[in-house]
Amino acid sequence: MRQDEFQHLKAIERRLLWLSCWTVHNANHLRPKGDGDVKVGGHQASCASMVSIMTVLYFRALRPVDRVAVKPHASPVFHAIQYLMGNQTREKLANFRGYGGAQSYPSRTKDIDDVDFSTGSVGLGVAITAFASLVQDYLAAKPWAEDRPMGRMIALVGDAELDEGNIYECLQEGWKHDLRNTWWIIDYNRQSLDGVVREGLWKRIEAIFGAFGWEVVRLKYGALQRAAFAEPGGARLRDWIDNCPNQLYSVLTYQGGAAWRARLMDEIGDQGAVTALLSRRSDDELAALMNNLGGQCIETLMQAFDAIDHDRPTAFLAYTIKGWGTPLAGHKDNHAGIMTKAQMAEFQASMGVAKGEEWEPMAAVEDPAALQAFLDAAPFFAAGHRRYAAAKHPAPGPIFLDDAELSTQAGFGKILDALARSDSQLADRIVTTSPDVTVSTNLGSWVNRRGLFARDELADTFRDERVPSAQKWRFSPQGQHIELGIAEMNLFLLLGAAGLSHSLFGERLIPIGTVYDPFVARGLDALNYACYQGARFLIVGTPSGVTLAPEGGAHQSIGSQLIGISQDGLAAFEPAYLDELSVILDWSFDYLQRDGEGEPDERTWLRDETGGSVYLRLTTRALEQPARRDDDAFRQDVIDGAYWWRKPGPNADIVIAYQGCVAPEAIEAAGRIGEDRRDIGVLAITSADRLNAGWTAAQRVRRRGLIGATSHVERLMAGLPSHCMLVTVTDGHPATLAWLGAVAGHRTVPLGVEHFGQTGTIDDLYRHFSINADAIVTAVHGLAPGRPIRNLGQLV
Numbered sequence: 001m002r003q004d005e006f007q008h009l010k011a012i013e014r015r016l017l018w019l020s021c022w023t024v025h026n027a028n029h030l031r032p033k034g035d036g037d038v039k040v041g042g043h044q045a046s047c048a049s050m051v052s053i054m055t056v057l058y059f060r061a062l063r064p065v066d067r068v069a070v071k072p073h074a075s076p077v078f079h080a081i082q083y084l085m086g087n088q089t090r091e092k093l094a095n096f097r098g099y100g101g102a103q104s105y106p107s108r109t110k111d112i113d114d115v116d117f118s119t120g121s122v123g124l125g126v127a128i129t130a131f132a133s134l135v136q137d138y139l140a141a142k143p144w145a146e147d148r149p150m151g152r153m154i155a156l157v158g159d160a161e162l163d164e165g166n167i168y169e170c171l172q173e174g175w176k177h178d179l180r181n182t183w184w185i186i187d188y189n190r191q192s193l194d195g196v197v198r199e200g201l202w203k204r205i206e207a208i209f210g211a212f213g214w215e216v217v218r219l220k221y222g223a224l225q226r227a228a229f230a231e232p233g234g235a236r237l238r239d240w241i242d243n244c245p246n247q248l249y250s251v252l253t254y255q256g257g258a259a260w261r262a263r264l265m266d267e268i269g270d271q272g273a274v275t276a277l278l279s280r281r282s283d284d285e286l287a288a289l290m291n292n293l294g295g296q297c298i299e300t301l302m303q304a305f306d307a308i309d310h311d312r313p314t315a316f317l318a319y320t321i322k323g324w325g326t327p328l329a330g331h332k333d334n335h336a337g338i339m340t341k342a343q344m345a346e347f348q349a350s351m352g353v354a355k356g357e358e359w360e361p362m363a364a365v366e367d368p369a370a371l372q373a374f375l376d377a378a379p380f381f382a383a384g385h386r387r388y389a390a391a392k393h394p395a396p397g398p399i400f401l402d403d404a405e406l407s408t409q410a411g412f413g414k415i416l417d418a419l420a421r422s423d424s425q426l427a428d429r430i431v432t433t434s435p436d437v438t439v440s441t442n443l444g445s446w447v448n449r450r451g452l453f454a455r456d457e458l459a460d461t462f463r464d465e466r467v468p469s470a471q472k473w474r475f476s477p478q479g480q481h482i483e484l485g486i487a488e489m490n491l492f493l494l495l496g497a498a499g500l501s502h503s504l505f506g507e508r509l510i511p512i513g514t515v516y517d518p519f520v521a522r523g524l525d526a527l528n529y530a531c532y533q534g535a536r537f538l539i540v541g542t543p544s545g546v547t548l549a550p551e552g553g554a555h556q557s558i559g560s561q562l563i564g565i566s567q568d569g570l571a572a573f574e575p576a577y578l579d580e581l582s583v584i585l586d587w588s589f590d591y592l593q594r595d596g597e598g599e600p601d602e603r604t605w606l607r608d609e610t611g612g613s614v615y616l617r618l619t620t621r622a623l624e625q626p627a628r629r630d631d632d633a634f635r636q637d638v639i640d641g642a643y644w645w646r647k648p649g650p651n652a653d654i655v656i657a658y659q660g661c662v663a664p665e666a667i668e669a670a671g672r673i674g675e676d677r678r679d680i681g682v683l684a685i686t687s688a689d690r691l692n693a694g695w696t697a698a699q700r701v702r703r704r705g706l707i708g709a710t711s712h713v714e715r716l717m718a719g720l721p722s723h724c725m726l727v728t729v730t731d732g733h734p735a736t737l738a739w740l741g742a743v744a745g746h747r748t749v750p751l752g753v754e755h756f757g758q759t760g761t762i763d764d765l766y767r768h769f770s771i772n773a774d775a776i777v778t779a780v781h782g783l784a785p786g787r788p789i790r791n792l793g794q795l796v
């Protein structure tokens with residue numbers, strides 16, 4: 001170990017400790033009520049336990065190809081590192097947690113300082129590193145991807161964060177895919193938010209990681225401790241440390257040197273070697289010794305990272321002290337704790353930072369020029385900002401199908417099959433994935449043609465043994481389908497990682513995932529996480545709704561349309577017919593790749609230039625298809641979210657608006673009502689999400705003075721007389737379409753599903769939930785003005 005490098009790292013560690021604590025302190029006292037010791041959320045303690053690890057990582061171990069997910073509450077340390085490197089501004093740091101300031105939790109989309117993975121919802125940042133590594137392997141196996149050195153995907157993990165189940169789902173999936181180049185560095189400070197973690201957790205952690213083929217490196221003792229253990233009496237000290245309960249270690253850490261001495265003398269003092277070992281040290285030195293755990297020791301960390309000479313997944317169990325180096329150290333309540341003004345002043349003095357120099361990058365540094373030269377030479381930062389761009393691959397144009405009767409799910413499978421047969425550039429960039437529902441979501445023919453991905457060839461034994469099967473499951477590096485186990489969190493984490501491929505690795509992928517629609521909810525936080533990071537993917541939720549009749553209530557989605565509406569970064573569609581689906585898929589391939597900064601589109605008021613991910617809600621219900629429509633106006637309307645299936649006349653009393661596979665019910669009802677009413681309209685909605693988003697956006701711009709702004713749905717509704725009644729119907733929650741009545745002030749009856757489904761036929765269930773033609777006609781009969789409707793059918 002070079003002494004000057006060690007000294008520089010020590011100096012950086014000190015700088016990071018100061019700057020991160022100051023950032024948090026400063027943010028705290030920025031608050032309106034903050035003239036006293038008001039606490040608005042601390043994380044000084046969580047930062048302190050990470051400074052040594054992050055110092056050695058960022059200023060020695062990392063290379064520009066490496067990517068790091070920093071645990072959420074170590075955000076100030078990350079920002080401080082980037083500030084030292086000139087990649088973060090003083091203004092943003094001083095405005096940490098403030099509007100437009102550095103983010104409380106590292107954010108790829110909001111922070112300016114080259115965040116690799118956003119974090120915040122604990123557990124997700126950890127697992128995405130494994131999926132990013134899988135994506136890296138996928139790219140490395142493809143002839144079209146540029147040959148680039150393999151990076152390490154690294155997560156800085158809180159020990160309580162390890163309680164999140166998605167981490168274990170990911171471990172199992174990683175094992176199946178021969179995970180490599182992944183490091184998880186566990187900040188084993190033995191504290192969570194509420195208290196101290198259970199005794200002996202480390203044994204379980206080591207056993208679990210070991211079971212999945214990970215190398216586990218335990219960093220328990222720092223160099224000072226190891227040296228003390230070698231002294232006479234040292235073995236007793238070591239035994240005492242090993243047997244000391246976490247709570248007691250924390251208490252003594254908090255109390256400091258004198259308390260350590262009293263306790264140790266009491267328990268292992270021997271008037272001999274141990275007593276002498278303790279007496280040779282002042283109280284401060286004794287506290288430093290007891291605080292010198294592996295994860296707080298630069299030397300130990302340097303050796304540990306240097307020693308890894310393989311690409312096997314590795315977990316470092318780094319023993320640390322929450323609040324290390326601060327007066328908060330060890331206290332069980334320190335998670336949101338923050339140093340008082342008095343403590344901070346004392347801390348500032350002890351760090352040697354002069355008043356007024358708090359933001360000085362080189363404050364209290366002995367040889368600033370030498371340290372600056374060291375920072376300038378840090379390998380990780382040599383490549384500058386590592387946000388890559390990748391060329392777009394043109395969408396090939398809608399692939400239309402000729403089937404007279406088919407479901408949207410089957411249509412989706414056929415379109416993908418057609419893409420698989422094509423030689424389009426885009427098809428080569430598609431990577432599909434599914435959590436054990438590949439075949440039942442109609443991805444089978446795509447997979448048969450394009451194969452499954454694995455780093456090593458794996459034969460299809462059924463095929464080799466000539467046992468007939470519709471599925472050809474050959475795994476190879478060329479394969480384009482990544483088969484996942486059932487865990488839906490993994491699906492969305494993989495879509496998140498693959499959907500960032502252009503930005504992380506400079507290679508564009510078009511990730512497509514399929515999942516049973518109700519189980520979108522099972523991966524919801526990971527879906528939100530992927531969208532929050534700006535990942536680009538297509539998720540197909542199929543089959544959906546009570547239309548999946550005989551499967552029963554456990555498999556029938558009710559609220560997923562509302563997820564589609566409310567999820568930022570995700571455009572949700574629910575086509576009823578194949579021609580709509582073809583147009584939407586083609587548009588999606590382009591939309592996924594957009595990254596413009598443009599203003600909202602003045603036709604729809606949607607921010608389409610920025611692009612995003614897409615969610616398709618499909619069904620297994622086969623519908624008789626209308627004559628194909630593919631003129632420009634139709635295409636535009638389908639993408640904008642709705643078109644008139646039957647345009648209402650000027651005196652329309654009734655409009656039926658539907659979304660999805662209840663189209664035949666809406667159309668039949670319109671026909672029956674039309675026998676007694678004139679001018680009835682049928683509005684075909686392909687995307688309640690986009691209609692709604694355009695409507696609210698147009699209102700916003702009007703409030704800002706652009707009074708002429710009109711959205712697509714407002715134009716559609718504009719001609720309707722005010723007495724016109726709206727009946728909305730969908731196989732999903734009625735709130736999906738109920739808001740349509742507010743667009744131009746029309747009385748609305750929203751039909752949909754609000755309660756768990758049943759087993760039965762589609763007819764049974766549509767009748768049960770009142771979303772069949774009879775229910776629509778009845779709604780009109782009871783409420784709309786005019787004469788009675790004769791053809792009511794069977795009332796429910």
Ligand SMILES: Cc1ncc(C[n+]2csc(CCOP(=O)(O)OP(=O)(O)O)c2C)c(N)n1
Pocket residue numbers: 046049072073120121122123157158159160161162187189191192193322335
């Ligand atoms: C999914 C989720 N649940 C809860 C939280 C709130 N939370 C933030 S940090 C934390 C405890 C973290 O403890 P640990 O992982 O040990 O990190 P430390 O603070 O000790 O460094 C909790 C519960 C969160 N951010 N995300």
Ligand SMILES: [Mg+2]
Pocket residue numbers: 158159160187188189190191192
């Ligand atoms: Mg902890």
